[in-house]
Every structure is written in structure tokens, then in C-alpha cells.
């Protein structure tokens with residue numbers, strides 16, 4: 001079931017609603033621009049609630065499969081992006097200091113908020129800057145092994161070892 005795009009987060013929080021559903025690939029333009037392809041709809045579940053200080057809270061999970069490029073072998077790589085989030089609805093940036101430490105602020109200046117944008121922001125934050133195939137599944141592994149075989153006795157993936165080598 002498709003999630004509604006425009007929601008009233010304060011009303012949903014007062015009612016303690018749970019929203020579950022999907023966002024179509026066509027509605028994720030910013031994510032699409034950041035990856036090679038989006039492989040399926042974004043799936044999300046969002047629980048709206050009031051916390052003990054009656055702040056309006058939305059907590060949930062969003063996940064979406066995307067195709068990106070392995071920076072080691074430059075072949076395609078499918079990733080399941082997953083984001084867990086907890087946000088507090090605020091009316092204005094003046095209220096940023098009211099946001100408890102365990103929440104991110106969700107600035108909603110009108111009655112209605114765009115749920116797609118929130119979910120897209122969250123999965124974009126979960127997208128690593130660089131991506132690699134798991135060890136053993138990357139055609140670039142042969143290159144790494146050759147370097148290790150011909151390299152020094154110290155492992156090259158420890159930054160302190162690199163410092164030691166620089167000292168030598």
C-alpha cells in the first residue's frame with residue numbers, strides 16, 4: 001500500500017497512529033540522482049506518538065534496495081539501504097532547543113508535512129559515501145591480495161602501520 005505523501009504529523013501524533021507502506025521509485029528523485037538505480041519501492045513504517053513532555057514524535061524505519069558502483073572493481077553493487085530514525089516535529093527553527101537529544105528535529109512550518117521527503121532524507125543519510133562488494137565477492141580482490149602478497153610484513157589496512165612505514 002502506498003504511503004500518503006502529505007500528512008498532518010501533529011494530528012497523527014495525538015492519535016498515536018502507525019503508518020506502514022511504500023513510496024514509489026518515481027517519487028524519490030534525489031535518491032535516484034545519487035545512485036545508479038533504485039531497484040524497488042521504499043518500504044517504511046512510522047509510529048507517531050507523544051512523548052512524556054507531549055512533544056510530537058515520529059519513529060520508524062525506511063528501507064530501499066539500490067544499485068550503486070563498487071569503488072574497488074567499478075562493477076554494479078546492490079545495497080539494501082536501511083535507516084532507523086526518531087524525529088521531533090517543531091514549528092520553527094526557534095524551537096530547535098526544545099528538541100530532546102535522542103531526536104532529530106523535523107521542521108514542519110505548515111499544518112501538513114511531506115512524508116516522502118522525510119523518508120528520502122533518512123535513506124540518503126544511510127547511503128555510504130563509498131561502497132565496496134563484500135570481501136570474496138569483488139573482482140578487485142585479486143588486486144588487493146597481490147598487493148598484500150608483495151607488500152611489507154605489516155597489514156596495510158591499519159592506519160597505525162601506515163604511520164610506522166612512513167617513519168621508516
Ligand SMILES: [Zn+2]
Pocket residue numbers: 070071072073074075132133137138139140
Ligand atoms: Zn567490487
